[in-house]
Amino acid sequence: MGKNNLVAVSLRKLAEEVEVMNLDMLQDTAIRSITADSRQAGPGSLFVAIPGLTVDGHEYLEAAVKKGCAAVLVGKDRCRGWKHGKVVCLETADTPKALGQAAASFYGHPARRMCMIGITGTNGKTTTTYLLESIIRKNGGQPGVIGTVNYRYGAVEIAAPFTTPDPVSLHRILAEMAANGVTHVIMETSSHALEQKRVGGISFDVALFTNLSRDHLDFHGDMLRYFASKKRLFTEYLKRDGKAVVLCDSHDDSGIDWGRRLLAELRADKTLGYGGKKGRTLIDCGLSEAEVAVREARESLGGTVASLTTPAGELELRSELVGNFNLKNILGAVGVAMALRISGEKIVDGLAQAQTAPGRLERVPAPAGVSVFVDFAHSPDALANVLQTMRSLTTGRLIAIFGCGGDRDRGKRPLMGKVAGALADVVVLTSDNPRSERAADILRDIEAGILETTLPRMRIETILRGEALRGYDIVPSRREAIRETIRHALPGDVVLLCGKGHETYQITPEGRFFFDDRLEAAAQAAVINW
Known part of the structure; x- marks a missing residue:
């Protein structure tokens, strides 16, 4: 992906959008780049100090200053005793969140110019991005994808170092997508990214939950914390009139259907606005007893043939994807397509032409x-x-x-x-x-x-x-x-x-x-x- 082509952005403008606590102390200056890595700091840069798992960015403030940064953004009370008068020191209550907000502002809020679709879950995210990419393209849209395999749009394809990139890279990529005519961004949102607030500055139009099973417990500690990280997509990052698609009927090794649990919790918390006429919308998908459900399915090594019941009527579809778990991925993709108001005909055609995701069966x-x-x-x-x-x-x-x-x-x-x-x-x-x-x-x-x-x-x-x-x-x-x-x-x-x-x-x-x-x-x- 290319570098930012903006000449400069006002530090005051950035500060106002990240809720800086000492705004009255601000000396405005031009910001030409944002980074959380002191090694990437330089003249005109804003260095944001992020507390990490093993190191704290606040320990690298001196290094960033020596690199010539114009300003630093630090946690509460960290500007006390600041000795570098020529470098602006700003405080915020939440630097990880602020980094995403600042990056979004710096790149002109590109996510606001496209339809944002976030997908979270232990399994199925990557395959679902390929299904949705095909459906959206068949419907006349220009999809961009940010995921585990790569970041791609049009003829551009970049290997993905992380499923969900850091906030600065993320908003830079989104800005390039918006500038090149992308209409829909399909984005894998990992639990790490949600927990670390890497998707700060983005409000999703549609969010999909695929499933939850044991993984990444070295990071999250237990399944409840893992689930809580995934749930953030639906409570913190979905627009107030957004649509949540929840895939059910997948149980972990202890027998819990986390999709059903997510539905119940979202419905129970009235402050989240699910179920109201002008609030967020819930669409449930499953093998049975759901808005998008399977009426009949036949599987072989050659692919899947299925009949689905949906709010828009019955769909008869074919896919080269193999297996019951891929049938669930198809259900999730159909649910998102329904949320986007794509016709059944375009959904069926898109699924038939969707390629198998690399390395997924x-x-x-x-x-x-x-x-x-x-x-x-x-x-x-x-x-x-x-x-x-x-x-x-x-x-x-x-x-x-x-x-x-x-x-x-x-x-x-x-x-x-x-x-x-x-x-x-x-x-x-x-x-x-x-x-x-x-x-x-x-x-x-x-x-x-x-x-x-x-x-x-x-x-x-x-x-x-x-x-x-x-x-x-x-x-x-x-x-x-x-x-x-x-x-x-x-x-x-x-x-x-x-x-x-x-x-x-x-x-x-x-x-x-x-x-x-x-x-x-x-x-x-x-x-x-x-």
Whole structure:
């Protein structure tokens, strides 16, 4: 994405929009950039001090001043004893929130010039962005997407370092989208971003909740805090006349349907304005007993055919997406399209033409008789969903290859092992992104869950040659695990390579290396004859 092309913005204007506490002390000056990174500070910049998880931006005020910044924005009472008279020091009650507001003002509030659609949930966000992108384009709109795979609009496509970028990058991207004719922005809003107020300065027209299951508890601590972060999208960032779409009928491993819980809480809190004639609108989606619901569905390895009931009538649709969890993604996309008042005809056409999201149950070309898929499933619920889906569509053995990321929630590792051991015929444990951890330690944690099932351990070649119908093995090298599994698969088998999806790298204690599951699987499938 390009740099800001604005010459300068008045610091007073920015200060008025972020509720500065000492506005009467303001010496106005021209601001040419905003940053929360002291290394990016420079002449004409506003440095915003953000308290982080491991470091506090207030500790870098001196560094920002030495870089030549024109002003700093700090927390309450942090300007006391300020020694740099030529650098304006402003205070605000909430610097993370203020950063988003200042960035929005600096770039001319681009979100106000487009229809903003926010999607949050543990799983399904990325796939839903591709579905909505196709529907909106079919309806004549010009969609832009900010998500896990990339940030894209028109012919522009940029790899995404984060699902939801930092506020300054976010509003810069939105400004570029608005300047290039984007009419609708479909944005994945992660729980981290909502908790850290990275979407500050944005009011969404439509918000979608896909589901909630265990993930990111290393950051949130427990499921209630995780849920509370997701809920912020519907309580703090949705317009007062906005539309909330809630997808139900997805339960976590404790049996809670967080979609139903969200609906109940939003309806119960009258201050939020849901249900009134001029307030926010709720649209519920589910497999049954919902405004947007499934009347009938047929699934195969070739895709999904379904009949949906909606407020606008019944829809008959086809999609190349496979599985029950993707049917739920379709429901969510239809719910959002209904909120946008898109016709049923355009919805059906858009869904039929929507491409599969990269690394989301993406089929890898393989010789006839064997099906190979790559999927991003990296949580217990996501892994269970994809295995249950493929279980019902598999005539031979269901083979799962996966690992878990290092420096992340350790508690989910045995849960994923238990899920795989219970639902797959063959499990091959391998390295994911171990980061700073030893891969062997991570694999041991996962194996503890498999040991709670009846799946026996034996050598991979013994299992896959058909000498045993079921079993698991540990192959630390991901490349070797893919090679050996595909080499020994038999006609009728379905091979699921899970965890990394669209990622094109592997992060180990030794560094970051290029690695693409899809390329690895395709290369093996191309040279092996069953």
